[in-house]
Amino acid sequence: MESMIANCSIPKGGPIYIPNLISPLTTVPEFQNVLVQQLQELEAELNSSQLTDAEEICVDDLKILKEEELVEMALEEAFKVDEHAGKAASGDCRKSGNKHDRVKGSGLKNASTSIESTNGRPPVSDVDGVAMEKKKGSKKQKKRKANKHLVENTYFKRVEQLAKIKQKQDDDKATARLHSLNAVSKNNDCAIPSSDKIERMKSLRSMNSSEQVKTLEVEEHIPVSYPEVVLCVEVYHNKRRWSKIQEFLVLGHQTLTELKDKIYCLTDQVMQKAGKHDPSGYFLIEDIFFNDLRDPSAIDYSGPIFDWLRNSRDDALKKWESIITGELQQKQRAILGNVTPSKLPNFKTVDMHKTRFCDLRFQLGAGYLYCHQGDCKHTMVIRDMRLIHPEDVNNRAAYPIIIFQLKPRVQKCHVCKISRATKVTVDDKWARENPCYFCDYCFSLLHSSDESPLYAQFSVYDYVHD
Numbered sequence: 130m131e132s133m134i135a136n137c138s139i140p141k142g143g144p145i146y147i148p149n150l151i152s153p154l155t156t157v158p159e160f161q162n163v164l165v166q167q168l169q170e171l172e173a174e175l176n177s178s179q180l181t182d183a184e185e186i187c188v189d190d191l192k193i194l195k196e197e198e199l200v201e202m203a204l205e206e207a208f209k210v211d212e213h214a215g216k217a218a219s220g221d222c223r224k225s226g227n228k229h230d231r232v233k234g235s236g237l238k239n240a241s242t243s244i245e246s247t248n249g250r251p252p253v254s255d256v257d258g259v260a261m262e263k264k265k266g267s268k269k270q271k272k273r274k275a276n277k278h279l280v281e282n283t284y285f286k287r288v289e290q291l292a293k294i295k296q297k298q299d300d301d302k303a304t305a306r307l308h309s310l311n312a313v314s315k316n317n318d319c320a321i322p323s324s325d326k327i328e329r330m331k332s333l334r335s336m337n338s339s340e341q342v343k344t345l346e347v348e349e350h351i352p353v354s355y356p357e358v359v360l361c362v363e364v365y366h367n368k369r370r371w372s373k374i375q376e377f378l379v380l381g382h383q384t385l386t387e388l389k390d391k392i393y394c395l396t397d398q399v400m401q402k403a404g405k406h407d408p409s410g411y412f413l414i415e416d417i418f419f420n421d422l423r424d425p426s427a428i429d430y431s432g433p434i435f436d437w438l439r440n441s442r443d444d445a446l447k448k449w450e451s452i453i454t455g456e457l458q459q460k461q462r463a464i465l466g467n468v469t470p471s472k473l474p475n476f477k478t479v480d481m482h483k484t485r486f487c488d489l490r491f492q493l494g495a496g497y498l499y500c501h502q503g504d505c506k507h508t509m510v511i512r513d514m515r516l517i518h519p520e521d522v523n524n525r526a527a528y529p530i531i532i533f534q535l536k537p538r539v540q541k542c543h544v545c546k547i548s549r550a551t552k553v554t555v556d557d558k559w560a561r562e563n564p565c566y567f568c569d570y571c572f573s574l575l576h577s578s579d580e581s582p583l584y585a586q587f588s589v590y591d592y593v594h595d
Contacts, residue, residue: 150494154415157358157381157486160514165356175349185531200298204291231293289494351525353517357381360486361513364392367505376512378521381487383528385412389481389499391529395537395593402591410501412481414491416474421483430500431478438476449473490505537594544571550592557587566592 358381366372379388389410400406409423411431418431438445450471491497491511499507522530540550545565550566557572559575567575576583 151495154490154492155514156490157360157514161356161358161516164516200291200295201301204295205573274540279439293424349526353380353521353525355517355521358487359515359517359521360511361532362388363510363512363533364499365508365510366395366535367394367507370508372535373533374507374535375531377529378532379508379529380517380525382485383525384482385484385486386421386423386482388529389421389501391531392499392507393534394501394507396502398593399503399591407502410481410499413498413500414489415497416476418476418478419484420478421481423482429478430478435476435478438473442473445473539594540566540592542566542568542571544568544575553590553592555588555590558584561585 148234230341359377360381362377362379363373364375364377366374370505375391375393377388377391389412397406407428408421409430410421412419420429420431421427422429453471493511493514496508496510522528540553542548542550543560543562545568548568548570551569552567552572553564554560554567554572555564557563572589576589
């Protein structure tokens with residue numbers, strides 16, 4: 130079957146990491162049942178709620194406004210505000226004019242009445258009142274014209290300011306387009322880089338981040354059945370216990386051997402080169418040893434441990450107490466006495482290839498043991514557990530997925546300082562350092578002549594990386 134290349138995608142988000150936080154004992158089926166039940170209850174609650182037309186939310190009605198549209202909206206809003214202010218000013222002037230007309234009418238009416246009462250000869254006081262009213266009316270008309278002129282000037286100033294802002298934005302955009310076009314033309318004029326530069330660029334890109342998920346190459350496609358649980362498993366260095374070397378996404382229905390086959394350790398390569406590779410190994414999760422006995426030559430690593438538990442029970446109990454309590458609590462118990470003595474767990478052994486992650490009882494955040502190649506031990510932590518997401522890889526054959534891989538530190542040759550070291554010598558009298566790293570060419574120049582060794586008073590080993 131042709132190999133299929135699938136891009137690995139991981140949904141955004143993740144667990145809130147809190148150091149030294151350990152969950153109670155749990156299992157994958159318990160977590161899955163509780164979470165699926167909560168989702169069903171939430172879906173039922175959403176379906177049962179009757180939303181009115183005003184409360185309904187339609188994604189199609191949402192619109193992303195561009196910068197030009199926002200500027201036009203701001204202009205329209207400014208024009209509306211100015212028009213409202215102008216109408217208010219004209220309304221005030223109109224009210225004052227109406228009031229003036231009413232006063233003027235009443236004055237004329239009183240004047241006519243007084244004329245009739247004095248046989249056609251108006252009093253002097255009434256004539257003066259009419260003249261005063263005319264002067265007030267003319268002043269108010271001038272004031273109204275002045276207010277109208279002021280509103281128009283303010284309106285035009287606002288339009289000019291907004292026009293300048295829009296013009297500046299257009300100029301900035303034109304400058305940016307011109308700059309990008311110049312950059313494109315310069316790139317097109319550049320010569321094609323050489324193969325050495327291309328390789329150097331590839332190496333620099335590969336050094337950007339060690340947490341990028343690589344493209345997956347799988348030979349078949351097996352759809353993941355829903356609901357499925359995804360576990361995040363971390364593996365730490367055998368010597369630097371605090372250093373995480375790998376992180377995986379594992380499905381709940383996958384076996385422990387599928388994870389074991391994906392774990393990378395330098396000891397496996399060293400033992401394989403030496404012809405002493407051992408396919409055996411085990412996971413110690415809670416009180417169960419999960420042994421890898423798939424290969425006929427595999428050894429049950431837990432056998433000597435069970436013999437020691439049976440033959441040296443007192444020593445085993447002291448060792449167990451020091452593990453679970455620590456030295457300080459042991460000293461306190463020696464002084465105050467031990468009221469409730471500890472008991473050894475009832476350890477059991479199970480075949481690794483017959484056990485799935487959904488069959489385990491574990492604690493999130495707790496450290497468990499992975500042992501291989503005799504005595505190479507790693508801490509393993511199940512960090513997170515969640516339901517599978519539509520953005521996850523929907524191919525069971527692609528799991529376990531490596532989402533983190535620590536970049537190994539590689540030594541250069543101590544002679545040429547250029548090539549990568551492939552051998553390391555110990556107690557070498559002609560070497561500048563002890564231990565000393567060599568590439569194949571420099572090692573042959575210093576230690577052999579015509580394919581025969583010059584001296585043998587040193588130890589040499591194959592070197593892969595630190």
